[in-house]
Amino acid sequence: MCGRFSLATDEFSVKVYLANRFNINRNAASLDLPRYNIAPGQMVLSLINDGRAFRHGYLKWGYVPDYDAKSQNPQRIINLRSETILEKSYLAASVAKRRCVILADGFYEWRKTSTGKIPFRIRSTDQELFPMAGLWNSHTDSRGNKEHTVAILTVAANGIVKDIHERMPVILNDTDAKLWLEAQPPSLVELKQLLLPYPDELTTMYEVSDIVNSYANESPACIVPAN
DNA sequence: CCAGACGTTGTT
DNA sequence: GTCTGG
DNA sequence: CCAGACGTTGTT
DNA sequence: GTCTGG
Numbered sequence: 001m002c003g004r005f006s007l008a009t010d011e012f013s014v015k016v017y018l019a020n021r022f023n024i025n026r027n028a029a030s031l032d033l034p035r036y037n038i039a040p041g042q043m044v045l046s047l048i049n050d051g052r053a054f055r056h057g058y059l060k061w062g063y064v065p066d067y068d069a070k071s072q073n074p075q076r077i078i079n080l081r082s083e084t085i086l087e088k089s090y091l092a093a094s095v096a097k098r099r100c101v102i103l104a105d106g107f108y109e110w111r112k113t114s115t116g117k118i119p120f121r122i123r124s125t126d127q128e129l130f131p132m133a134g135l136w137n138s139h140t141d142s143r144g145n146k147e148h149t150v151a152i153l154t155v156a157a158n159g160i161v162k163d164i165h166e167r168m169p170v171i172l173n174d175t176d177a178k179l180w181l182e183a184q185p186p187s188l189v190e191l192k193q194l195l196l197p198y199p200d201e202l203t204t205m206y207e208v209s210d211i212v213n214s215y216a217n218e219s220p221a222c223i224v225p226a227n
Numbered sequence: 228c229c230a231g232a233c234g235t236t237g238t239t
Numbered sequence: 240g241t242c243t244g245g
Numbered sequence: 246c247c248a249g250a251c252g253t254t255g256t257t
Numbered sequence: 258g259t260c261t262g263g
Binding site: 003063065067068075076077078079080081088089090091112151154165166167 | 232233234235236237
């Protein structure tokens with residue numbers, strides 16, 4: 001699955017990416033980059049389509065479903081199985097109207113061994129920055145604060161990631177990302193067909209230090225190859 | 228009609 | 240062991 | 246995802 | 258919010 005990732009890129013590169021690939025040029029706001037260790041509960045850089053144009057902004061990682069929006073400690077869903085998003089009634093409105101992508105340049109998975117867990121970083125050889133498919137939602141919590149929350153969609157691990165883990169985030173290419181974000185998609189069934197394991201031949205993976213285990217370690221050491 | 232359920236992963 | 244928080 | 250916390254009463 | 262079940 002995907003419970004930790006990186007966007008270890010400087011702000012300028014991300015702004016160039018947003019301009020070139022998504023025609024986003026209103027870029028005054030600071031993007032708080034680079035990030036080496038992004039964890040659930042934190043704000044993640046996301047793209048949506050507002051019906052006229054692509055927009056970027058921050059969403060809080062941990063999707064709060066409508067049915068739980070008013071509880072004191074709502075369920076916060078960090079991943080959703082892409083295979084079943086069309087079957088879950090509580091997701092219907094998000095699937096229809098609140099699809100998004102989350103920007104990353106790598107994600108972490110842990111291999112379980114008899115002696116413990118070993119972290120790995122997985123990247124694309126094709127896209128320095130890549131969009132991960134997500135669904136977002138809005139709610140007003142019990143104190144009246146508005147929150148925009150997001151879950152990352154998952155899919156079966158590809159041939160590379162399979163060595164260490166059974167699931168991986170849905171990574172899209174730029175073309176499919178735009179389709180996924182399309183405000184008036186041809187059909188939701190067609191959109192769901194975009195949610196596939198990333199191609200093996202475009203995937204690279206390497207072991208990293210267990211420094212990454214603690215989200216408090218927001219440091220370049222997280223992405224340095226182990227040994 | 229209303230009431231009740233509604234996640235994921237990994238591990239067992 | 241299990242939940243919470245980042 | 247992992248790390249960290251994990252209680253109660255009564256007093257301030 | 259939306260579907261299922263009774």
